[in-house]
Amino acid sequence: MHSKQDKKPSIIWFQGLTCNGNTHSFLNLENLKNLLDKFEILSHPSLPSTQNFNTVLSCTLECDIFIFEGAYDPLMKRNDTLVSKIVEYYAKSTKHIIALGSCASFGGLFKASAPDRNSGLLFNEQEKSGPLLKYESKVINISGCPIHPEWLAYTLHMIAKGREVEINKLHRPIELYSTLAHHGCTRNEYFEWKVDADDFGEKEGCLYYKQGCRAPMTHSSCNKILWNEVSSKTRVGTPCFGCTEPDFPRQNLFATKTNMSIPEDVPIGIAKRSYLTMAGIAKTFHIKRLEGKLIDYKTAD
Amino acid sequence: MARITKQERRVSIILAALKLFSEKGFYITTIPDIAKKVGMSVGNFYNYFTSKDALAKELIMYISEYLGKSIREINDKDIPTEEKIYEIVSMYFNMADERPEMIEYFLRVYLSNREVFEDGCEGMLCVSAFVTEMMMFFDNGVERGELHNQDFFSAFGLFMGYLGGMVFLFGEKILPEPLEWYKESISQNIYNALKTR
Ligand code: SF4
Numbered sequence: 020m021h022s023k024q025d026k027k028p029s030i031i032w033f034q035g036l037t038c039n040g041n042t043h044s045f046l047n048l049e050n051l052k053n054l055l056d057k058f059e060i061l062s063h064p065s066l067p068s069t070q071n072f073n074t075v076l077s078c079t080l081e082c083d084i085f086i087f088e089g090a091y092d093p094l095m096k097r098n099d100t101l102v103s104k105i106v107e108y109y110a111k112s113t114k115h116i117i118a119l120g121s122c123a124s125f126g127g128l129f130k131a132s133a134p135d136r137n138s139g140l141l142f143n144e145q146e147k148s149g150p151l152l153k154y155e156s157k158v159i160n161i162s163g164c165p166i167h168p169e170w171l172a173y174t175l176h177m178i179a180k181g182r183e184v185e186i187n188k189l190h191r192p193i194e195l196y197s198t199l200a201h202h203g204c205t206r207n208e209y210f211e212w213k214v215d216a217d218d219f220g221e222k223e224g225c226l227y228y229k230q231g232c233r234a235p236m237t238h239s240s241c242n243k244i245l246w247n248e249v250s251s252k253t254r255v256g257t258p259c260f261g262c263t264e265p266d267f268p269r270q271n272l273f274a275t276k277t278n279m280s281i282p283e284d285v286p287i288g289i290a291k292r293s294y295l296t297m298a299g300i301a302k303t304f305h306i307k308r309l310e311g312k313l314i315d316y317k318t319a320d
Numbered sequence: 321m322a323r324i325t326k327q328e329r330r331v332s333i334i335l336a337a338l339k340l341f342s343e344k345g346f347y348i349t350t351i352p353d354i355a356k357k358v359g360m361s362v363g364n365f366y367n368y369f370t371s372k373d374a375l376a377k378e379l380i381m382y383i384s385e386y387l388g389k390s391i392r393e394i395n396d397k398d399i400p401t402e403e404k405i406y407e408i409v410s411m412y413f414n415m416a417d418e419r420p421e422m423i424e425y426f427l428r429v430y431l432s433n434r435e436v437f438e439d440g441c442e443g444m445l446c447v448s449a450f451v452t453e454m455m456m457f458f459d460n461g462v463e464r465g466e467l468h469n470q471d472f473f474s475a476f477g478l479f480m481g482y483l484g485g486m487v488f489l490f491g492e493k494i495l496p497e498p499l500e501w502y503k504e505s506i507s508q509n510i511y512n513a514l515k516t517r
Pocket residue numbers: 200201202204205206207208209210224225226227232233234235253259
């Protein structure tokens with residue numbers, strides 16, 4: 020028999036307004052079984068669970084971790100129960116609340132569709148005014164559209180080990196969201212020398228000036244903890260859409276917003292004047308190796 | 321008498337050279353001419369600048385920084401873009417009036433003797449302070465919804481080419497009126513050409 024300390028932390032994974040993206044992403048976790056062994060899954064939309072959904076809705080269960088996926092819609096019902104009632108019950112009784120994905124964190128795509136009604140659990144975009152304000156100390160936001168499975172795995176492992184997950188102002192784990200999506204991109208050298216890809220999907224060139232890449236303004240670890248362990252959006256030539264940020268989704272995701280050819284947003288923490296000075300100087304030089312196809316470039320030796 | 325610092329000496333060489341280069345031309349002016357004008361020996365001159373080309377590059381940076389600083393002061397003001405245009409035009413024309421050697425140098429030496437600036441002063445390298453400040457100006461104008469969003473160089477060329485052209489006409493003594501007289505109408509024209517449509 021297990022002693023009380025051995026008891027695995029229990030999880031209820033509950034869905035609000037969602038496309039299931041985070042559920043699906045999580046199923047791609049490399050060592051899913053390993054992680055699941057450490058928890059008791061009371062309820063999950065697609066994994067074997069020990070409780071049925073109606074029991075979850077009856078608000079009689081207790082869980083250690085309440086994972087909420089999707090945007091919060093105060094009028095939404097699951098079966099005949101208001102989601103607001105369920106969220107309130109579990110938020111009060113659980114130890115940890117994980118707002119999973121950008122919709123649960125900030126409102127995301129579903130907030131964009133009904134801005135006056137839908138929100139994240141704790142935030143309305145960057146404004147802390149969501150329904151779980153009372154329980155704010157329990158809330159961890161894992162933003163992303165969808166989240167990388169490792170981001171949730173990291174958070175759950177920390178909780179299972181009884182370690183504190185340090186969070187920033189937007190309640191995101193600093194371990195995962197201190198870096199920018201730009202860190203580790205294989206196109207960094209093109210960014211330095213301001214050589215941009217002219218077309219979508221090219222192997223060479225940076226996507227910042229023309230293709231809409233938001234990575235220098237986006238907190239995430241997409242180029243550090245790779246997707247499917249092999250790649251990332253920017254590595255394959257798709258601009259970062261800034262999906263982890265409170266202002267996601269923006270308009271025109273495949274184009275850089277410019278004012279007279281000058282990017283409206285510059286990398287986080289860099290004054291625009293400094294950025295423009297550096298960029299102008301870098302653009303002055305023409306680096307042959309970076310201007311053509313890499314495989315065509317012949318070195319002297 | 322207070323001792324002149326090395327930096328002050330450098331500036332006095334820069335100012336003397338600016339005058340000579342723009343009056344006599346870059347190639348005709350020699351290092352002994354410049355040394356003589358500041359009252360130093362030719363040998364001592366080389367303690368400050370290694371060659372005439374190196375000095376030429378310093379001069380363009382000096383002008384670019386001077387312009388950049390003046391435009392930045394205007395950019396930092398919380399006033400409509402239309403007024404900023406007037407202030408930039410005024411600043412530029414005042415400079416052409418009071419320190420004609422600066423603009424003369426830019427137009428007659430920098431733009432006309434590219435070979436001198438090819439190595440180490442190409443592209444934005446020596447004019448970055450000025451061009452960056454113009455970028456800040458345009459960026460802000462579009463952000464405020466006051467300027468039409470278009471290609472940077474199309475707008476930059478219209479603005480600076482126009483001013484350069486007027487100063488050139490002024491220098492050639494073709495303008496019937498003093499530069500001051502044109503500030504208002506030229507600012508209006510620039511604003512009309514660049515404003516949101
Ligand atoms: S493509 Fe995006 S992430 Fe990659 S270097 Fe360019 S700006 Fe950074």
